[in-house]
Amino acid sequence: MKTLYDKLWDDHVVYNFDDGTSLIYIDRHLIHEVTSAQAFEGLKLANRKLWRLNTNLAVPDHNVPTKNREVIDDPVSKIQLETLDKNCKETGITKFEIFDQRQGIVHVIGPEQGASLPGMTIVCGDSHTSTNGALGALAFGIGTSDVEHVLATQCLVLKKDKNMLININGEMGDGISAKDVVLNIIGKIGTAGATGYAIEFSGNVIRSLSIESRMTICNMSIEAGSRVGLISVDETTLDYVEGRPYTPRNNEWEHAVDLWRELKSDNGVDFDKVIEVDAKLIEPQVTWGTSPEMVISVNEKIPDPTEIDDAIKREGFVNALNYMNLKPGMRFDEIKIDKVFIGSCTNSRIEDLRIAAQTIQGKNVSKNIKLAMVVPGSGLVKKQAEKEGLDKIFIDSGFEWRDPGCSMCLGMNPDQLQSGERCASTSNRNFEGRQGPGGRTHLASPSMTAAAAIAGHFVDIREFK
Numbered sequence: 001m002k003t004l005y006d007k008l009w010d011d012h013v014v015y016n017f018d019d020g021t022s023l024i025y026i027d028r029h030l031i032h033e034v035t036s037a038q039a040f041e042g043l044k045l046a047n048r049k050l051w052r053l054n055t056n057l058a059v060p061d062h063n064v065p066t067k068n069r070e071v072i073d074d075p076v077s078k079i080q081l082e083t084l085d086k087n088c089k090e091t092g093i094t095k096f097e098i099f100d101q102r103q104g105i106v107h108v109i110g111p112e113q114g115a116s117l118p119g120m121t122i123v124c125g126d127s128h129t130s131t132n133g134a135l136g137a138l139a140f141g142i143g144t145s146d147v148e149h150v151l152a153t154q155c156l157v158l159k160k161d162k163n164m165l166i167n168i169n170g171e172m173g174d175g176i177s178a179k180d181v182v183l184n185i186i187g188k189i190g191t192a193g194a195t196g197y198a199i200e201f202s203g204n205v206i207r208s209l210s211i212e213s214r215m216t217i218c219n220m221s222i223e224a225g226s227r228v229g230l231i232s233v234d235e236t237t238l239d240y241v242e243g244r245p246y247t248p249r250n251n252e253w254e255h256a257v258d259l260w261r262e263l264k265s266d267n268g269v270d271f272d273k274v275i276e277v278d279a280k281l282i283e284p285q286v287t288w289g290t291s292p293e294m295v296i297s298v299n300e301k302i303p304d305p306t307e308i309d310d311a312i313k314r315e316g317f318v319n320a321l322n323y324m325n326l327k328p329g330m331r332f333d334e335i336k337i338d339k340v341f342i343g344s345c346t347n348s349r350i351e352d353l354r355i356a357a358q359t360i361q362g363k364n365v366s367k368n369i370k371l372a373m374v375v376p377g378s379g380l381v382k383k384q385a386e387k388e389g390l391d392k393i394f395i396d397s398g399f400e401w402r403d404p405g406c407s408m409c410l411g412m413n414p415d416q417l418q419s420g421e422r423c424a425s426t427s428n429r430n431f432e433g434r435q436g437p438g439g440r441t442h443l444a445s446p447s448m449t450a451a452a453a454i455a456g457h458f459v460d461i462r463e464f465k
Helices: 004-011 037-045 075-091 106-114 127-135 142-151 178-189 206-207 211-219 235-241 250-261 311-324 349-358 381-387 390-397 446-455
Strands: 015-016 021-025 027-029 057-058 122-123 138-139 157-161 162-169 197-202 229-230 273-278 285-287 295-299 339-342 373-374 422-425 440-443
Touching: 004 015, 004 106, 004 138, 004 229, 021 197, 021 250, 027 106, 037 075, 106 122, 106 127, 106 381, 122 127, 122 142, 127 138, 127 211, 127 229, 127 235, 138 229, 138 295, 142 157, 162 206, 178 211, 178 273, 178 285, 178 295, 197 211, 197 311, 211 229, 211 349, 235 250, 235 339, 285 381, 339 349, 339 446, 349 381, 349 390, 349 446, 422 446
Parallel strands: 027 057, 027 122, 122 138, 162 197, 162 273, 197 229, 339 373, 339 422, 422 440
Antiparallel strands: 015 021, 021 157, 285 295, 285 440
């Protein structure tokens, strides 16, 4: 009997080495501008060519301005974007250009285009490649040297991880989303809790979620310590991938579906570690510190480090409180927000934008908010949102409606926090300076973040009117 991870791994083993590592074949290589430049340079210096051209798909995302993108002012962003363009033209790799409607965040466009499919091994020089595991794919981030290795050989030398199962069962309460579920899990097991494991998410809650919500959960597997987040294939998966541009057609589709239906863990298979989560106990989550594991329910008070026995953890809490300029015992409604960001590879899909728009409709952004922005995950997400009139809801409420890109998720483009500014964000990381040097980030769901924009501070979405 095998787990889903076992099946995907075994299907892609080219060779097993005596030291316990294996040569693994890579089906899809997603490329963006940040981690590819040195890899392409390495190929040139070694006079190597791409092993397979059509397995690669490139898109700029991290450095792309989300407004006024006709001119790239930042010199670092400009050279990274120009270098990607040059490398793709020289090698013939398909690249979605900045003004192409298909352009967007790499972890959004892969599934959206059907370039990411069930049963694939998928890599990208970005840790949140785990997002694609929601489709029943073995997807993970790789470093620059590995990017070069995949370009040159279409393979990677890897050591197999252990298997972890996270079962999420029960009924989610009103206002609770996939983001709350995954933040709650990270809070329980910590950011190193799944180190050395491939996580499979299962249970009736997972089965009830859309693919977009499943992507949110798999996206943040890396914040739980794992490179890999997996969800088995079901009818929801097949409905999502059918008919997309890169998806198989006709007889190939039927054959693929027959294979994909087997992408699930065998009944009774043993996992190395099993974690049970009761969805009924999950409340709206907000991070307070400088790590995703520093997270509590919105109605809880900021923790007191003096109550923590572990000296290292206590010191971490003290440092986090100092950086975030918070005091133990404070409530979230006491903490004023400066900026609001709805976007990122975690929460920028059409489902996320619909939820946020529903939350703010007919309301106005609080006067203490300097900037509230919505950044769709791709040009196609933006087009769909505008077709549904979501853009008008955001603009009428006082939000900026932007072009697609990574934006304020990370400090690599014009959308940055100033030192000391506090942001309610739907992104995935909140460490020091993540959204800009000295910036302070609170992670939450789209509905919670949208409500914070209206109130000027976090509120319990279950009581928000």
